[in-house]
Amino acid sequence: xxxxxxxxxxxxRPARVCEALASVRLETHxxxxxxxxxxxxAYVAPDADVRVLYGTGLGVGAARNLGLASARGQYVIFLxxxxxxxxxxxxxxxxxxxxxxxxxxxxxxxxxxxxxxxVLGTVPTHLLSPGAVGFCDLLACAPHVxxxxxxxERLRAVGGFDVGAHHFDDWSAWLxxxxxxxxxxxxxxxxxxxxxxxxxxxxxxxxGGVMKARLLSLFDRLRSCLSSENAGAVAAxxxxxxxxxxxxxxxxxxxxxLARETLHDSGSCFGRxxxxxxxSVSASISVA
Numbered sequence: 001x002x003x004x005x006x007x008x009x010x011x012x013r014p015a016r017v018c019e020a021l022a023s024v025r026l027e028t029h030x031x032x033x034x035x036x037x038x039x040x041x042a043y044v045a046p047d048a049d050v051r052v053l054y055g056t057g058l059g060v061g062a063a064r065n066l067g068l069a070s071a072r073g074q075y076v077i078f079l080x081x082x083x084x085x086x087x088x089x090x091x092x093x094x095x096x097x098x099x100x101x102x103x104x105x106x107x108x109x110x111x112x113x114x115x116x117x118x119v120l121g122t123v124p125t126h127l128l129s130p131g132a133v134g135f136c137d138l139l140a141c142a143p144h145v146x147x148x149x150x151x152x153e154r155l156r157a158v159g160g161f162d163v164g165a166h167h168f169d170d171w172s173a174w175l176x177x178x179x180x181x182x183x184x185x186x187x188x189x190x191x192x193x194x195x196x197x198x199x200x201x202x203x204x205x206x207x208g209g210v211m212k213a214r215l216l217s218l219f220d221r222l223r224s225c226l227s228s229e230n231a232g233a234v235a236a237x238x239x240x241x242x243x244x245x246x247x248x249x250x251x252x253x254x255x256x257x258l259a260r261e262t263l264h265d266s267g268s269c270f271g272r273x274x275x276x277x278x279x280s281v282s283a284s285i286s287v288a
Contacts, residue, residue, distance in 0.1 A: 002033035003074055004090050005152065007067030009060060010081035012040035017081040021050070024079065029090040033073050037063045061161040061169030064145075068152070068160050076152045078170070082114070082195045083146040089191035093149035096187050100132075103154040103182035104174060107191035109144035114195040122190065123147075124253035130188045135178040135230050137186075139237055140256040142171040142249075146192040154182055167211075168218045179226045212246040 006024050010017035017036060024034055036045060039055045053066050064078055075094060079085055089107070097105040109123040125143045148170070154177060162172035178184055219238040223231045237256065244255040 001072055001074070003031035003094060004029060004149070005033045005035060005067070005071035005073035005076045006079065006085075006090065007035045007037060007064065007071065007076060008079045008081065009037045009039065009063045009067065011038075011060075011063075013081050018046070020079050020081050020083055020085075021046075023083075023085040026087050027085055027090050028087050029094060031073075032090060033071070035067045035070055037067045039063045059163060061163035061165070064169065065160040065163070068155060071152050073152060075149050076155060077149045078145045079192070080146065084193040084195065085146065086191050086193070088189070089147070090149065092187065092189055092191060096185055097149055097151075100185045101183055102185040103151045104148065104177055104184040105187065106143035106148040106185075107187045107189045109147045109192050109194050110190050112193045112195055123194065124250055125186070126188075127253065127257060128186050130186050133178075133184040133186045135175065136233050138171075138174050138178050138184070139233055140260060141253055142168070143174065143186075144192070144194060145170040146194060148174065150177070154180075162221065165218050165221055167214045172218060172222060175222060175230075176225065179230050211248060211251075212241060215241045215246060215252060 006027075008017060008020050008024065010020075017038075021034070021036065024032070033051075034049070035051045035053060037053045037055065039058045039060075041054050041056055045052045051070070053070060055063055055066060058066065060080070067078070068076060075097065077090060077093070093105045093107060096102065106125070108126050111123060123144045125141045125147075127141050128137055150173075155173060158173060158176040158180060160173060161169040162176075163169060165172040174184075216238060219234045219241070223234050223238075226234060240255050240259050241252065244251070246252050246255065
């Protein structure tokens with residue numbers, strides 16, 4: 001049985017998925033099973049040891065769940081076809097997950113402008129302090145899916161990715177794991193690149209002006225399936241989103257960083273306060 005199953009999801013972008021696969025091939029951990037979930041039905045694996053699962057129009061959440069259902073590793077990690085894994089990604093996350101007995105362990109993701117060497121900055125999970133992470137930490141700053149290692153059975157136990165949570169199927173899964181008292185650990189290492197491009201999902205969300213609506217929808221979906229304390233934290237986050245100007249995900253992280261000082265002082269569930277930040281990403285680019 002492999003230690004880790006690496007699931008790569010793709011939709012009609014064979015060149016990109018080959019680059020993502022090549023980066024996983026360079027990872028240093030010795031026991032990795034690779035699954036490619038092709039939601040366009042046209043990808044052909046270059047090697048026999050890559051398992052390919054096919055779908056047609058599943059959507060990213062359902063595609064990830066298909067990979068999760070087939071995973072044989074004790075841990076599972078995901079990569080979209082516009083992501084690049086760094087060589088130490090899995091090795092570092094597995095080491096910390098084992099040392100800390102963590103059900104979920106995540107690092108940082110760097111944003112890079114596609115086709116250039118321009119680094120746009122880090123997904124705002126860098127606002128979290130390394131170490132143990134609670135529900136409200138994850139509510140304030142969502143780790144990018146390509147930087148998260150999960151115990152396979154614990155992720156399956158919460159139902160995997162939420163196919164109804166548009167754009168946030170992964171964040172919903174991490175929050176439901178945290179609500180179940182999963183031991184979650186954050187490391188400061190940058191473990192993956194996310195290539196930002198005009199045709200990507202995040203760009204579509206920005207162009208449609210729907211980031212705020214999708215955040216509100218996610219919080220409405222979550223509140224009915226969480227403990228009362230964590231549902232209260234989600235309700236507080238919803239109020240913050242409702243009253244703030246939210247165009248990108250970084251706007252949300254900024255709003256939460258500012259609000260948590262007050263929420264922390266008032267004894268709310270938001271744990272240790274965060275420092276406010278300003279994103280280095282161009283206002284014309286969406287993040288999630």
